[in-house]
Amino acid sequence: MWVEEATLMGSLIGELEAREAAARARVEALKAELARLTARLEDEREAWSRPRIARETVAEVIMDLGGSGATAPVVGGAEPENPVHPGVRVVGAITVPHWRQGLSAAVLPDVYRDIIEVLPTSRSRCRPSRSCRGSGCPR
Template sequence: MPSVKGLLEERERAARQRVELLREEAERVLAALREAEAFWERKVVALEEVDDALAVGPESVAGGGVEVEDVLSAPPVVAGSVVPQWREGLSVSALTPDYQRIIGVLAGREADGADGDRSMICREIAAGLGLELVPAKVEGVRSKAKKMVARGWLIEVRAGRFTLADGLRGDGS
């Protein structure tokens, strides 16, 4: 007849093996999740770039290269995905919340009154937004910042360093 201690040790060993198998499975699932999230983030950035490329702005119409029929037949742009060209009197509220938050982080850096360089790299902006500092998130911020530079909201003072455009300093409008 087997001893009670022997039976308990056998059950403990089986439970430990099950825990080890479940941990390995959890690690595989988490790795697959990280990979899927990175893939998804790349698709988000790609969609933003396509939206940007397909957007028909007033500057292209003013250039005379676009016919009215072309504008009317163009596919509709997803609401909130286009960053408007900055102009005097245009408020930050014209931007979608994600872009407003980027402006807010950079404005906070300006408001700190720190002497010297007030520009920020995308990793610092992502940290200020409370995002996880993984390449996919930082690249999403970089894509948005580059789009805002192209539209006059931000200035890229040096490669990869962004600050508010002159018209946005001080009053935040």
């Protein structure tokens, strides 16, 4: 019986060592994945910060040039992390919110609202040149 217990004890120890080795391998694999994800997170943070820095730099340049008028557009319905200073006019960037049920034309920039007003008055297909003329667009 003592030999039987020793054999059982040996196989139990072997099983525990095998489980320990498997758990250690999983931990090492997770550590490697964590290191990979941490590096990827840093890359994405860098990619995320570049447009913000560019926007801030453009706002500073415009402010230095004495720009005035509209403030920076809101992108995606959320306030920017570091909004452009009030009174800074951002040139060449008009954002339009994604359409969703119940959204009215009042959320659109003036230029787009003007075009929307012209389109229903057209008796035939409205070409871009006609809608521009009707809305007061310079082109």
